[in-house]
Amino acid sequence: MPHTANTALIDDLVVANHILVNEGVLDGFGHISVRHDIDPGRFLIARSMAPGLVTAGDIVVCDLDGAVHDARGRRSYVERFIHSEIYRARADVMAVVHSHSPAVIPFGVTGARLRPICHMSGFLGASTPVFEIRHSAGESTDLLISNQALGRALADSLGTSNVALLRGHGNVVVGFSIQQVVFRAIYTENNARLQSEAMRLGEVNFLTPGEAQATSDMIDEHLDRPWQVWKKRALAQGF
Numbered sequence: 001m002p003h004t005a006n007t008a009l010i011d012d013l014v015v016a017n018h019i020l021v022n023e024g025v026l027d028g029f030g031h032i033s034v035r036h037d038i039d040p041g042r043f044l045i046a047r048s049m050a051p052g053l054v055t056a057g058d059i060v061v062c063d064l065d066g067a068v069h070d071a072r073g074r075r076s077y078v079e080r081f082i083h084s085e086i087y088r089a090r091a092d093v094m095a096v097v098h099s100h101s102p103a104v105i106p107f108g109v110t111g112a113r114l115r116p117i118c119h120m121s122g123f124l125g126a127s128t129p130v131f132e133i134r135h136s137a138g139e140s141t142d143l144l145i146s147n148q149a150l151g152r153a154l155a156d157s158l159g160t161s162n163v164a165l166l167r168g169h170g171n172v173v174v175g176f177s178i179q180q181v182v183f184r185a186i187y188t189e190n191n192a193r194l195q196s197e198a199m200r201l202g203e204v205n206f207l208t209p210g211e212a213q214a215t216s217d218m219i220d221e222h223l224d225r226p227w228q229v230w231k232k233r234a235l236a237q238g239f
């Protein structure tokens with residue numbers, strides 16, 4: 001293979017799979033990818049398997065058409081088009097998480113928009129777009145982003161945001177590194193849980209767009225701190 005990714009990047013991708021399971025974002029489903037460090041037209045992602053069991057030997061290379069390049073003929077996830085089409089549309093995106101993290105689901109199926117409730121989730125910005133698959137593929141789909149056209153429609157819905165919800169399905173989170181996208185995926189779930197609690201108490205005072213930007217910029221200077229804790233916690237759990 002002419003383009004071999006840095007082993008440290010692969011190691012971080014494996015750890016990220018385990019952290020996201022251990023922190024309740026991924027379960028038997030969902031996936032994380034990182035853009036290839038040598039070839040920006042490709043990305044690294046696990047073969048189709050439970051993320052909690054991923055090892056370095058399970059990482060495959062995928063291109064922006066969704067084709068998997070693997071000498072052993074292994075396949076990746078049906079929903080790899082979420083990743084390929086976002087990498088194609090967004091040159092700034094270096095890592096993508098797709099999950100079904102539970103507290104976020106209600107915000108995709110009601111009029112309540114997911115918005116930043118505290119300084120850890122300023123990356124949510126002014127509001128979070130919701131992708132409605134019925135607009136692209138009608139009323140009888142399995143809700144999965146299983147081809148390029150659906151991936152493109154989802155990327156359009158994401159636009160320049162950091163998070164998009166998939167109605168009745170889950171969410172997608174993007175970032176400039178594995179560490180940042182893991183942080184954002186975990187705090188998207190946290191924000192959803194807190195926002196649901198706050199909405200039961202009364203009218204919510206959300207961060208302003210200026211506060212959202214400033215807090216997000218500040219957090220980006222300290223992404224290694226939570227990463228090290230989550231990594232240690234995952235290792236302690238036997239991952």
Ligand code: MN
Nearest residue numbers: 030079169170
């Ligand atoms: Mn899914």
